[in-house]
Amino acid sequence: MIRPDISARRIGAEGQPIAIVDGFHPDPDALRAAALAAAFAPGRHHYPGIRAPLPGDYFAQVRAGLVPVLRNVFGxxxxxxxxDASFSIVTTPPEALAVEQRLPHVDAVQPGRIALVHYLSPGDGTAFFRHRATGFETIDAGRSAAYLAALNAELRADPPAAAYPFGDTRLFERIAQVDAGYNRAVIYRSALLHSGAIAQDAALASDPATGRLTVTAFLSAS
Structure with a gap:
């Protein structure tokens, strides 16, 4: 078996770690085939697209790439x-995005929460951001109230344009980007401000054979 290729780096002024794992799944073609046969439905929690259940053995299959990352990169x-985990495809056109979908976001503010994006198609990757007004790159429970107060004041004054967060904006500075690669995973703390790096002219197909197919997962680690 080919072992996953794991690399890590720290990003931004806060030096938060992220991990990139190439060769994350031992049989990505079989995983894509499972996605092509899956029943997709609208995503929950503001996800701008559709999702479907994963094969039951997914995490057993990727354990060789995941466990050393959680131990050696995140401690x-x-x-x-x-x-939570699922196949995911971004499908919402920019002009149909809700305001919160036009902004970088965090997935959780609790300690020990880890997010994972596993790319199963070429195309757009994942970008990470700094909020200009506060300087925050991560939003934990201690920062959440101050961040939301500052952000909501900005949004009341000037709502963001109808676009995915791709590069620098008036409110946010992009501090890093991980490009998509077939069978590559990026793993990061859920408190990091991030977004799918979806270009304004991206073709957002709903067919898993041609769309931006990923696995998205959220973990609690101790």
Missing amino acids: HGSGVELL
Whole structure:
């Protein structure tokens, strides 16, 4: 078996770690075939697209690339709880985005929360951001109230244009980007401000054979 290729780096002024794992799944073609046969439905929690269930053995298959990342990059032990995971395809056109979908976001503010994006198609990757007004690159429970107060004041004064967060904007500075690659995963703390790096002219097909097919997952690690 070919072992996953794991690299890590720190990003931004806060020096938060992210991990990039190439060769994340031992049989990505079979995983894509499962996605092509899956039943997709509208995503929850403001996800701008559609989602479908994963094969039941997905996490057993990617354990060789995931466990060393949680231990060596993020300093967690063997305790990992899967909170949510699915095949995901971004399908919402920019002009139909809600205001919150036009902004970088965090997935959770609690300690120990980890996010994972596993790319199963070429195309757009994942970008990370700094909020210009506060300087925050991560939003934890201690920062959440101040961040939301500053952001909401900005949004009341000048709502963002109808576009995915791709590069620098008036409110946010892009501090890093991970390009998509077939069978590549990016793993990061859920408190990092981030977004799918979806270009304004991206073709947002709903067909898993041609769309921006990923696995998205959220973990609680200890």
